[in-house]
Amino acid sequence: MKIAIIYHSETKNTEKVARIVAKGAEKVESIETKCMSIDNIDETFFEESKVVFFGTPTYGGSYSWQMKKWLDECKLKLAGKVGCVFATERYLGGGADNAELALISQLLVRGMFAYSVGASEGDPYTHFGAVCINDGTKEQKERVEIFAERVAKNAKKLFDK
Numbered sequence: 001m002k003i004a005i006i007y008h009s010e011t012k013n014t015e016k017v018a019r020i021v022a023k024g025a026e027k028v029e030s031i032e033t034k035c036m037s038i039d040n041i042d043e044t045f046f047e048e049s050k051v052v053f054f055g056t057p058t059y060g061g062s063y064s065w066q067m068k069k070w071l072d073e074c075k076l077k078l079a080g081k082v083g084c085v086f087a088t089e090r091y092l093g094g095g096a097d098n099a100e101l102a103l104i105s106q107l108l109v110r111g112m113f114a115y116s117v118g119a120s121e122g123d124p125y126t127h128f129g130a131v132c133i134n135d136g137t138k139e140q141k142e143r144v145e146i147f148a149e150r151v152a153k154n155a156k157k158l159f160d161k
């Protein structure tokens with residue numbers, strides 16, 4: 001099962017977190033991932049993906065305008081896929097949670113099934129998605145990996161019948 005990881009990143013924090021998402025998801029057997037910057041999308045891989053992670057830096061307490069522009073102009077079919085999010089921020093309380101919720105709103109509008117595992121599997125809780133300050137402390141990186149692994153495991157249950 002394929003999982004696409006799409007991110008916007010200017011100074012590589014979000015890109016580095018995207019690679020941790022890939023590592024976590026690939027812990028689940030038969031999961032294939034691809035990290036793609038919004039500037040360089042493999043459309044075939046995207047179309048074949050059941051799950052799409054979207055990663056964004058926090059800009060002004062929301063998601064980046066570049067990610068918004070990409071989504072607004074995106075002609076790819078998002079509907080019917082599971083959509084998950086992660087965000088980086090510079091400061092604790094810098095608005096990454098809000099960036100994730102705003103991003104999730106857009107995914108819902110496009111007909112995606114928004115998913116975050118949430119608190120359903122205990123600690124670590126990922127209420128709206130994974131969050132890292134810059135490219136993440138050791139603990140934050142571990143949480144990203146667990147988040148992605150849990151998403152992949154549950155998506156497999158959903159799609160691999």
Ligand SMILES: Cc1cc2nc3c(=O)[nH]c(=O)nc-3n(C[C@H](O)[C@H](O)[C@H](O)COP(=O)(O)O)c2cc1C
Nearest residue numbers: 009010011012013014057058060061089090091094
């Ligand atoms: C225009 C702009 C606005 C930003 N606004 C916030 C903010 O509201 N809160 C915050 O914590 N960090 C803010 N930052 C910092 C970035 O979210 C943070 O450095 C992020 O990890 C950058 O991701 P990147 O390296 O993938 O580009 C802002 C950065 C820029 C360039």
